[in-house]
Amino acid sequence: MAEIVDAGGGHGKGDGKVRAKKMSTRVDMTPMVDLGFLLITFFMLATTMSKPTSMTLNVPDKQEDKKEQQTEPLKASKVLTIFMGRNNDIWYLDGVAADDDNAEAALKKTTYGTGIRDVVFQSKTRINSQNPKDEAGNDPFVVVLKPTPVSTYRNMVDILDEMAITKSKRYALVDELTESEKKLLGDRVVPQPE
Structure with missing residues (x-):
């Protein structure tokens, strides 16, 4: 006072x-x-403290029997294959296998964000309109995500975010490149000597 x-x-x-x-x-x-x-x-x-956010990742169901279920192999015409390269570049094959004769001409480059989002939407529309749904009612569109030795962890998180944004339900994260994919991508996925 x-x-x-x-x-x-x-x-x-x-x-x-x-x-x-x-x-x-x-x-x-x-x-x-x-x-x-x-x-x-x-x-x-x-005040409320900020809660940590996490990304949901769907994994296959646990199988009771240890026998592998026989499924028909995926046709390359139903698959969008995305390769994460250096400098935040994305290389992709839309409906073409890496060992196909015209794979070199079909390999294209884009960026994260709207670039890859547009590619996914266009591929999803094309594949789903040309192929019927399977017995379980799933769309035929499948995305195969392949990080390379020159990509970063952030690239993988960004591409998984794009799968959530585009509502792509069937995608697989594969960490190994086949020999034909290594040959196709060449020096785009070879680490630079320091």
């Missing part, structure tokens, strides 16, 4: 002058400090 304290003076005898009383003010800061701590405590308790 503010207090007014008499500083004295002004009533001296014999000098004949009338002087005004000098009052000094002193502000007590204790209540303001208390209020500050109360506000800090209130806002710390009233």
Whole structure:
């Protein structure tokens, strides 16, 4: 609280002058400090802390029997194969196998974000319109994601985000390149010597 304290003076005898009383003010800061701590405590308790976010990753169901289920092999015409290269480049084959004769001409380059998103949407539309759904009612469109030795962890997270954005339900993350894919990609996936 503010207090007014008499500083004295002004009533001296014999000098004949009338002087005004000098009052000094002193502000007590204790209540303001208390209020500050109360506000800090209130806002710390009233706010919500940011929760860590995680990406959902779907994995195949556990099989009770250890025998492998026989499925028909995927046709290359139903698959979009995405290779993650260096410098955030993406190389892709749309409906063509790496060991096909025209794979070199079909190999194209794009970037993350809208570039790969447009490629996925176009491929999904083309493949789903040309092929019927399977017995389980799944669309025939499949994406094969292949990180390379020159790609980064961020590239993999970004491409998995794109799968979620494009609502691609059938995709596989394959960490090994076949010999025909290595030959096709050449020096695009070879680590640079340091």
